[in-house]
Amino acid sequence: MDSKRKLRNSIVxxxxxxxxxxxxxxxxxxxxxxxxxxFYYLKLFITHFNKPLRFIIMLLMVLSALGALYDNIAKPDWIRNNKLLKNILSTTPFYIANRILGALICVLVYFNIGPEFIISADTGSSMFGLATQLSILVPCMLLLQTLILECGAMEFLGELIGFIVKPIFKVSEMGAVSIISAWVGPGNAAILATQNLFEEGYYTVKEAAIIGSQFSTSSVGWIVLVSSVFGIMDHFATLFLVITLVGIIVAMVGVRIPPISKYPDTYVDGSLVSPVKKQENKDQSKLAFAYNSALQRADKVSIKNFTSKINNMLFYVIWLQPIIVCWGTLALIISMYTPILQWVSYPIELILKLTNVSEPAASASAIMSGFADNYLPVILGQNIMSVESRFIIAAMSILQIVFMSEIASLLTSTKVVKNFKDVLLVFVIRTFIALPFVILFAKILGLS
Structure with missing residues (x-):
């Protein structure tokens, strides 16, 4: 590599x-x-143009449902022979039904008609608002995340510190950047990015499932939001540290037990060896080799690295968002309007009682509501008086990772996690492993 090319690649x-x-x-x-x-400037944009954006998102939901239904009935060549259209419109009857329900919910909410339990601020209206925001945030995140994932940082960190993640989390050295990005960035974008890297041959089936199910948190910004609503911003640094430490412990256990441990260590083509060629270090220091690996990756960067993300961006907005709205609304309705939440949260209530946590029944319901949506614990727990209890609920709402309104449906829809049963198991396992450690840290910190 000549000096000019090396300088160009170093800049990239x-x-x-x-x-x-x-x-x-x-x-x-x-x-x-x-x-x-x-996120700050995108949220300003969303707030300023909220009304037209809501209409556009509703229209896209309806077109998604009608397009998928038309494709399933007519099977037109102009869709089936177009890679992009086929990717976002061709699907199974089950997901078509989900799209239709999701689109219907958005129409009812937008025009403020229909049953209150569907369009209320706690159910359909909440999901439609979330869909409007995420339809802007996630595609932009997917696009700009390319700068971190494809300019050489993955290769650099993979060679430099990747050896740590392999024995601890059972993922290859290349997974170091994806894990960091998933932990501090939006989980939805991390899952789609991980799926994309799996399709390119970087990760095995198991590695993609590990990153998606164990590290796809709701971003630093979301933790800030939760802390603010709960009135514990003065404990934000502590909360983030606790979430990180407990998250490492939970992931170490989660990757070694079913269902994730039973996923195959095979790549996208079914082989046991990555189709991505990896250069071996023969005579360089680890730092020099890591830097040179990064430069070789940077040498391949072009505008295509960014334009290729358009497929995933449209996939998220048109394919996934109606399904997320459908599943999220149904989950919220069950949580808000039936006694099921009280029943399933009883084991958590017993643990909280045994550890002398204040308001155990309300806290337990708030914690278990996280399976429906990760903001629901905040809604149900914000009136709890104890700082300790609010701290525990806030930490658990992040550590559970899997929630129906978004991450759970995203994991199953993209096949990062095989089926709903596995998603449910991941949620239960993460909840019961994380809770004792979160309570222990809260007690050590002496919150009251």
Missing amino acids: FIGGTLLGILLVLIPFDFNGAVDTVL
């Missing part, structure tokens, strides 16, 4: 990675609002 690697980190990962204080640069 260092400049691109730093720009991506600056825009996507690092939270800043914007006049009291703590968020990443990307």
